[in-house]
Amino acid sequence: MTTTPPDVIRCAYAELVVSDLKASREFYVDVLGLVVTYEDDEAIYLRAFEEYLHHSLILRKGAEPALAVLAYRVRGEGELAVAEAYYRELGVEVRRVPAGTTRGIGEAVRVLDPLGFPIEFFYEAEHVERFTQRYDVHGAGALSRLDHFNVNTPDVPAARAYYEGLGFRVSEDIRDDEGTVYAAWMFRKPTVHDVALTGGAGPRLHHIAFATHERHQILHICDHLGAVRKSDQIERGPGRHGVSNAFYLYVRDPDGHRIEIYTHDYYTGDPDNPVISWDVHDNQRRDWWGNPVVPSWYTEASRVLDLDGKLQPVVERTETKEMDVTIGADGFSYTRADGADQGFKLGEQV
Ligand SMILES: O=S(=O)(O)c1ccc(O)c(O)c1
Ligand SMILES: [Ca+2]
Ligand SMILES: [Fe+2]
Numbered sequence: 001m002t003t004t005p006p007d008v009i010r011c012a013y014a015e016l017v018v019s020d021l022k023a024s025r026e027f028y029v030d031v032l033g034l035v036v037t038y039e040d041d042e043a044i045y046l047r048a049f050e051e052y053l054h055h056s057l058i059l060r061k062g063a064e065p066a067l068a069v070l071a072y073r074v075r076g077e078g079e080l081a082v083a084e085a086y087y088r089e090l091g092v093e094v095r096r097v098p099a100g101t102t103r104g105i106g107e108a109v110r111v112l113d114p115l116g117f118p119i120e121f122f123y124e125a126e127h128v129e130r131f132t133q134r135y136d137v138h139g140a141g142a143l144s145r146l147d148h149f150n151v152n153t154p155d156v157p158a159a160r161a162y163y164e165g166l167g168f169r170v171s172e173d174i175r176d177d178e179g180t181v182y183a184a185w186m187f188r189k190p191t192v193h194d195v196a197l198t199g200g201a202g203p204r205l206h207h208i209a210f211a212t213h214e215r216h217q218i219l220h221i222c223d224h225l226g227a228v229r230k231s232d233q234i235e236r237g238p239g240r241h242g243v244s245n246a247f248y249l250y251v252r253d254p255d256g257h258r259i260e261i262y263t264h265d266y267y268t269g270d271p272d273n274p275v276i277s278w279d280v281h282d283n284q285r286r287d288w289w290g291n292p293v294v295p296s297w298y299t300e301a302s303r304v305l306d307l308d309g310k311l312q313p314v315v316e317r318t319e320t321k322e323m324d325v326t327i328g329a330d331g332f333s334y335t336r337a338d339g340a341d342q343g344f345k346l347g348e349q350v
Pocket of ligand 1: 209
């Protein structure tokens, strides 16, 4: 690449297509407590309590539940031309999007990136009230901000190289002793990640994560789902991640889109931030307490749309799959890496 990449600040918003706006509103607003910035019959624009840009999540009514866009904020309007040149040199589809194409967002550049994801770069956005200290409207499960995207892509090293080209750095990864890489976490903002690359058939959206300040807010969301008899929307957790050290919960929205609620990861902003590499057979990598990763977490994810709103085909992963090497007949995970008793968990337990 001869051109410099756009200066990305952070992950900023996602647009999800949902089949039933009312059912989705009950999930994202009534249960998760996101704030409605604007809504009409076609779409709902949502933000978390610390956010002052117009939205960090759009729910758009449509027949085919899918990811419509992942948007990154860049450091200034001038970065749009940089993004345009960078992606034209990559040889992928690039479009200039006039201000207001997306309510609340200024001029933007949209690309279908080399991994097959619809990505937007923007700077200008409408400011709305920041509810940081509006404790009178925070629920007991208040979400503070969007934290990261997690995407399924078949070739993690290739995806990592693409994101490193964009100036993202790796904070943690999961690999085996043959050198297969199963996942990588990459950041621009000084936290563990803005985007995670999860080896698997892709392009697919694995999840979108919101941060809370406190673990008890995550526990309240679990209790709230129990109270409305929607505990089946809890997919995995609550628990403590090995990678990132975050306390976490995964829930599935009415269309099956996966949302993570996440708190307590760590600062990564210094140039010499040490990269943490996990052995794929370490049973504490994905849950520090050794609790099992439910198979649906490995297999299910949301399809993505191209820039014209058509479903993108999915390419299977050709390298070994994490689920195959850690659970099932050939799978194993240890709690202790060496010594007589390694605390093996049999496949069906992990
Ligand atoms: O399950 S992992 O500990 O690998 C993990 C760490 C951070 C995340 O955001 C995540 O979704 C999953
Ligand atoms: Ca706490
Ligand atoms: Fe996550």
